[in-house]
Amino acid sequence: MKAVILVGGEGTRLRPLTCNIPKAMVPILNRPFLEHLVRYLEKHGVRDIILAMGYLPDPIQSRLGDGAEFGVRMTYMVEESLLGTAGAVKNAESLLDEPFIVFNGDILTEIDLTAIMRRHQEIKPKASIALTPVDNPTIYGVVETDARGMVKHFVEKPSWDEVTTNMINAGIYILETEVLAHIPASVPCMFENYLFPRLLDLGEPILSYPSNAYWIDIGTPEKYLQVHHDLLLRYGDEYIRTEGESQIHPAAEIEGPVLIAEGCAIAEDAKIKGPAVFGPRCRVDNGAIVEGGVLWDGVSVGKMAELNNCVVGTGSNIQEKCHIPEGCVLGDNVRVESGLKMANATRVEPDTYLG
Numbered sequence: 001m002k003a004v005i006l007v008g009g010e011g012t013r014l015r016p017l018t019c020n021i022p023k024a025m026v027p028i029l030n031r032p033f034l035e036h037l038v039r040y041l042e043k044h045g046v047r048d049i050i051l052a053m054g055y056l057p058d059p060i061q062s063r064l065g066d067g068a069e070f071g072v073r074m075t076y077m078v079e080e081s082l083l084g085t086a087g088a089v090k091n092a093e094s095l096l097d098e099p100f101i102v103f104n105g106d107i108l109t110e111i112d113l114t115a116i117m118r119r120h121q122e123i124k125p126k127a128s129i130a131l132t133p134v135d136n137p138t139i140y141g142v143v144e145t146d147a148r149g150m151v152k153h154f155v156e157k158p159s160w161d162e163v164t165t166n167m168i169n170a171g172i173y174i175l176e177t178e179v180l181a182h183i184p185a186s187v188p189c190m191f192e193n194y195l196f197p198r199l200l201d202l203g204e205p206i207l208s209y210p211s212n213a214y215w216i217d218i219g220t221p222e223k224y225l226q227v228h229h230d231l232l233l234r235y236g237d238e239y240i241r242t243e244g245e246s247q248i249h250p251a252a253e254i255e256g257p258v259l260i261a262e263g264c265a266i267a268e269d270a271k272i273k274g275p276a277v278f279g280p281r282c283r284v285d286n287g288a289i290v291e292g293g294v295l296w297d298g299v300s301v302g303k304m305a306e307l308n309n310c311v312v313g314t315g316s317n318i319q320e321k322c323h324i325p326e327g328c329v330l331g332d333n334v335r336v337e338s339g340l341k342m343a344n345a346t347r348v349e350p351d352t353y354l355g
């Protein structure tokens with residue numbers, strides 16, 4: 001089957017991390033998110049991938065190219081103005097002549113896609129939709145099903161009194177090409193509050209595929225940190241992995257799980273506690289503490305500075321004795337002047353000078 005990946009959204013909830021790159025390119029364990037998704041699709045035998053792009057398409061296309069590096073074939077579609085999730089797929093209609101997969105471009109999962117495809121082929125509904133259980137359904141699309149697993153009702157971003165189940169739309173569909181006829185061309189249109197409810201009104205069968213496999217939408221800073229925790233904690237606190245050459249002083253105190261890209265410099269008396277990720281060319285000076293968090297490329301942490309479970313964008317410079325507490329998110333090229341203490345969960349736009 002071919003897959004359409006929806007990567008056109010502006011990633012507003014992930015700002016300031018998505019000011020300079022689209023959500024699909026934010027690094028997860030030092031690799032762009034889309035690389036993980038493309039490898040997952042390839043593993044399930046999906047080798048023809050259409051990327052439906054809108055916001056900041058260039059970084060995606062220049063990183064993935066024709067897809068040969070990943071054993072897949074990439075086709076790119078760019079929307080001049082955003083067409084919504086269903087409108088984006090309608091825009092690719094000329095490329096779709098058989099049942100195909102749609103994937104939200106911000107889902108990291110281990111759901112058994114092969115099994116979903118198999119069930120779709122066996123039962124032949126008009127659409128299959130993967131479901132996953134969550135604690136807070138109000139920030140997703142709730143999907144009610146009957147005893148046979150056929151979808152009865154959709155509510156996108158319900159209020160708590162509309163929540164009847166914790167099973168939500170996992171953002172993975174298999175669609176028959178004929179459903180495309182119900183999507184208007186060249187105008188914004190969503191699967192969630194237009195196409196799926198419309199198919200149900202028309203009495204068309206939509207099959208659910210509930211799964212308890214790992215699933216996360218990486219679209220907020222909290223979830224972005226969460227996915228790193230989830231993936232790294234599988235390795236335990238002995239895990240200290242370096243990717244390429246770095247200068248790590250033997251007296252630096254490092255407790256895993258920690259991933260360190262090439263070209264980093266970790267000084268004497270620096271303290272690092274996982275789960276933490278260092279992108280290429282990061283520097284942690286004497287006496288600095290990094291307790292959890294994700295640092296992108298070329299971040300420097302000055303002497304005696306302390307970071308607790310933060311995300312820091314490319315090229316940012318945290319000077320000595322600063323304190324960047326729990327949940328702060330700094331965009332690219334932020335400079336934090338010596339001694340500054342920030343409040344929890346502060347978000348800082350790129351290129352800001354804080355002094």
Ligand code: GDD
Pocket residue numbers: 006007008009010011023052053054079082083084085088104105106107139140141142156168169170171192217219
């Ligand atoms: N090409 C294109 N054009 N892509 C778009 C557009 C568009 O106009 N709008 C959104 N996308 C992409 C986003 O980039 C993202 O990868 C995906 O579609 C989903 O958009 P989000 O903005 O992340 O939606 P959400 O997370 O609030 O809700 C969706 O996902 C949930 C699961 O994470 C819905 O499908 C929910 O029903 C679902 O539960």
Ligand code: MG
Pocket residue numbers: 104106217218219
């Ligand atoms: Mg999302």
